[in-house]
Amino acid sequence: MNEANATASGQPFMEVPATTLAARVHQFGGPECICVETVPTPAPGPGQVLVQVEAAGVGPWDGWIRSGNSALPQPLPLTLGSDLAGVVVAVGPEVATLKVGDAVFGVTNSNFTGAYAHYALAQASMIAIKPDALTAVQAASVPVIAVTAWQALFDKGHLKSGQTVLIHGGAGGVGAYAIQFAKNAGAQVITTASAKDQDYVRGLGADRVIDYKNEPFENTVKDIDLVVDLVGGDTQDKSFSVLKPGGFLVSAVSNPDQDAAARHGVTAFFFLVDVTSAALTEIAALVNAGKLTTRVGPVFDLDEVGQIHEILDGKQPRPEGKMIIKMR
Template sequence: MLAWRVHEFGAPQVMIFERLPRPDPGQGDVLIHVHAAGVGPWDGWIRAGKSALPQPLPLTLGSDLSGTVAALGSGISDLAVGDQVFGVTNTQFLGAYAEYALASAAMLAMKPSSLSYAEAASVPVVAVTAWQALFEHARLEAGQTVVIHGAAGNVGAYAVQLARRARLRSIATAGAKDIEYVRSLGADKVLDYHTQRFEEEVKAADAVLDLVGGETQMRSFQVLRPGGKLISAVSQPDQGRAKHYGVTATFFLVEVTTERLRTIADLIDLGELKTCVGVVLPLTDARDAHMMLEGRRSRPKGKIVLNVEVADEPTAPA
């Protein structure tokens, strides 16, 4: 099989498209014939050696995927060969940029029937991140107010839609060109972060979902009510600042599970969540996808996805 490998950490040029033996599934593992693989910023961090997790070399990049079950390891009773599935490979977030990938059965679910493979591969990490932030970490309930930073991004777009469905009042921040898009997703109020200081517009929010970090995160403490929650998916908040404002502040890493994926899949098939794929590239162009991640090539709005159904022979690094 063909796969994108990294033998040394660095820029996208370190990625090598090479032939590997097809892996065999062990206990609890599923061998997936990959049809599509999602590309996310965490893939770039892993490639560059900046992952929050130890990543021994060499490695195969990629985590989000969709495809068909090719073989089952022992101890799996709820999947069968030929099933159409989506999810994440493993807790290391490795292995999906390949024609075949091993995935933990506990991180897979049946693909939403209303989605193509490319659309399904765009969903797992970002949608589950939004779900966990709102309902498991912030524990928000109908009628409460949440501020969503980076609302036009891949996680933010799901967070806005999930907030609308849960009857939360959402105040979103986005750039001017994205305001109508975010409003169309169901945000109650959208602020242009270029021209409006959100801390002057928002008071006593129940929670802030931080998908930006940096100065935006620091300024967010003052918009929370006492006892409010700042939930970040990008960086560890300042605990001294949280104490000063009388709020809690948490950073979390997403945990993709079969149960969470099933919840998301059901909402998609009911028409309550919309996906947004920005571009679909062939597997051979994975290096170009990473150039887009880094802003070295133009990046469309929405998720970058690799079509793995047809792969060519390895090419020399650019």
């Protein structure tokens, strides 16, 4: 891509190719439904920017969308992927916060589609300036899972310094960020994890780690201000008994039992993440201050997308860390 002279508006201009490679599905199904093909490069509309994608993050929701199991309507054909990091190469109308040449990270849109491509449209309200401390590959691992953790703790769970939070599934992607955010906020952090992950979650800042396979958490903790549920099922059901009256149970997995919440005098609910520039900017500041670490897993090429989705479907072992597609 060649940078040309600045435009009359003062914005730099980048030459954008007419077509782009993208990993798309024309029908819902297994990994074999994905094809990497050449498509017209999209032009940004109002509130949008065009990003030259350097790296795209992979999440379980990509597999749900591909297979037709998304909770959201997904018109076909579509390009998969939501998490991305790259450089803004064109700006649509009504965008005042970003300019051509900005290095950014975030998600594409509220449908969580479009990022598995060399060029992708993104809502300007869902991306932010990339942390200087992170490479594009590292930055692409952050948005959805980090904002989920942030909103569970602060926007939904109203966590404050001095309170105690129990995070179920602390070694997972969302859980790892939740531990770090909570510790940075001055909370007492308890988490459940397997024995093999205890050192990892302690290194993230957990004050106490419960081996959920050998130590029933409901028998050993009490008076919890906030439970962040990233597991669901029986773990969620048993969490009501450890909360103090007036406490919160926030689940990113499933809808809690409202009758149980009423009996225990607590507030409990399920939420879907809403990735915003404001949340991403807060997270970027923590990264740049050295208060947040990322965990990147294997890095793939775009033409390996079928293998990635076999991993998502459980047909190959799931690696530790977030899988990333690096655009070559």
